[in-house]
Amino acid sequence: MRRTALVLVPALFLTGVLASGCGSKAEGADDATAKDESSSTGGGTDASATDGDPSAASASASMSSSASATASMTDPGTDDTNADTMGFIGDPDNGVIEAQCDPGQQDCPKGQKCTSFVTTPGGETVDSTHCVDVIGDDLFGESCERMVDNDTCAAGFFCMTDVSGHTGMGVCLEYCIVNEPCEYGGECFAFNDGTLPVCQQLCDPLLQDCPGEQGCYAAFDSFVCAMPGPVDGMGDDGATCATIQGCNPGLLCRQGTDGCPSDTGCCTPVCEVSGAADQCTTPEECIQALEDPPPMLQDVGYCGIPQ
Secondary structure (H helix, E strand, O other): OOOOOOOOOOOOOOOOOOOOOOOOHHHHOHHHHHHHHHOOOOOOOOOOOOOOOHHHHHHHHHOOOOOOOOEEOOOOOOOOOOOOEEOOOOOOOOOOOOOOOOOOOOOOOOOEEEEEEOOOOOOOOOOEEEEEEOOOOEOOOOEEEEOOOOEOEOOOEEEEOOOOOOOEEEEEEEEOOOOOOOOOOOEEEEEHHHOEEEEEOEOOOOOOOOOOOOEEEEEOOEEEEEOOOOOOOOOOOOOEOOOOOOOOOOEEEEOOOOOOOOOOOEEEEEEEOOOOHHHOOOOOEEEEOOOOOOHHHOOEEEEEOOO
């Protein structure tokens, strides 16, 4: 496998006091609902979506995960063969973590919303949640602006930039509750150890069937559409990576690849397990990408050295 210069991609593939009498998600998003009824961009990522570009909402990809943990993309738990899945959480300097709210339940006082933000000094991925004042009414798929601890999305949505903890312009993604339906399509994934539960559009990495410039990346035991994290010239085969979307489309962030010196992982090509043997360069072989894949993804692999 041809290796390029190693590039370390920063980790991104996430607190407010709970008050009694806090409204539900639907209650906290009354104004957002009203706007949604008149918005042409409030549609979902599937065929039922509206005229806007809700597919961009999957741009989240940026949800980061620590490649070694699972990139928990948090990925939750952790299969560190998946740079995919989880992000790690660290305590602030003073070791004090505020009481968290629930983004999926939106259990903050009226006039506020529950949003994810960064507590770890120097961290680039959100790792906690808190209640903040609602300062905007941007809905699913609409452009938004992310500040250090708040954004312009309505209650029930998160402004995803290139990396979950970065500020600047992004797109509103739908907060959700795992195992419950996503209003705008996709499935609910609890990224960053559960501090960033958002809906993501599913995809097939062998087909790279995501809309626009998004790539198909491994997250938990599935693949989701997300905006690539690498900047120009980075994220190629052999480059070091630390997040699920730390590589260019068509590549996955994995440990155990030829010549990879990183504890988090390196970018390596996606391959077809049942395909030709020459898809990977010796000593690498095509290894199944997911530990417990659904039937339609059992043939998806990555080029790595068998253990």
